[in-house]
Amino acid sequence: MRECDVAAEELLAYLDGCLDGEREAYVAHHVKVCPVCQIRQAELEETKQLLKVSTPLPNDEIERSQLKAEILRNPHPPLPRRRRRPLLMVVLAVLLSLILLWPADSSANLQLGRVVRGVVAQVEKSLLGRREPPGDRISGVLFRDSQAFVPPAELPLGLRLSDRATPGLRRVESHYRSESGVEILVVQGPADQGLALGWRDVELVYVGDTEVLWLKDPRRGNVAGMVWERHGILFELLVLNAPQGNEGGLPLEETLLIVRHIIAAHDAASSE
């Protein structure tokens, strides 16, 4: 096979019509005979087709009409103006530098540092509302480690509780390990807190009457995590490690066994 001396970026420039005459002529000739460039070109075209065919232009007539009506209703909307206050910016920058650079245990008898830190404390207080010890309220009940549901010491797949922690204000974590190398984390928090989720590939499954969100592992059919709510508590089961062979994540059936087990234990504890 001939060596290709046209980089993928240059091929793109050519296809975009961004090359000058001489180079354009060279690449045009080269593409005719170079299998590498022909494959690249085919990939570009296939990508375009996949995106376009799988994303038809939406039927947007109603939305468009509403937008046009809005524009006609308000033909002269005020221009958003950004106020520039250079002096204020300088003052803020100086204050910020003082906050960042002032030594916390400065023995210098200067008031400014205290004033600045006092202001910062006030701002923090007003922004954050409060600084409380671990624990918070759910449905009028203080949620902390002592009041979280204590999950079973043992779970299916030979998982054993190895430690428990309360790392945040509203979060209790139980860490399980098995001899075969499976590690999971069961996190509990108040249901009104919601959950931190950056997962796009999710599916809803049911365990009994409980809706469980299956956070899919990129490997087909595997589980990266499970999320469900029960009796005001939000549970997150996160797969930290899976034995080799599963290629990351746990199989769905096995994870559902664990979830079912936790739910049953939780129900039993709640009814006591």
Added chain:
Amino acid sequence: MNPPPRHGLDHDAIHSERRLSTASRSRDADTFNEFVDQYYAPLRRYLLRLTGDPELAADLTQEAFLKAYSRIEQLADDEAFRPWLYRIALNLARMEFRRRQRRRVLSLEWLIESVRGISHWLARPDDMVTVPTRDLVQQVLDELSPTLREALLLHRLAGFTSEEIARLLNISPEAARKRVTRAVQRFQALYHERAGAREE
């Protein structure tokens, strides 16, 4: 071999766009609404793929046009409307992503509803392609970094040239081409890997 297919707008469209840009700078609502007719659907489609969320895409599209209209006087004389509009939309989308990233706290109820919403959208009977294809394309797009996803969609879906993307993203044309090339390679690799896995 045929001349290379060019992206972006053809000559008539460019002429029409310049005429509209000039006219709408004077805040003529009717003229601006011609832009709405021309670019609403493509922009919404672009945002749909960028965000993966049909409702968010619709909201961002409306917001982008309203913002463009309120700031139309800021459009430079030699600047085309379309890339300017996409830049506004892209900035809005990035702001939204950042806002969500900061919060990253969604109620379970909301999440379940949104999963149902997406499933419903995926299963709409008037879709031109089968659900698995659409789903797979979005899955692959979601796996790309935001930078690569933006560049890929601007080039391969919205039809901007690498030089237009460079101006739009405020980067060099070489950097834009590098991003698009890497994005296409990554998209292709992931797509075929996932598609192969599905067929097994």
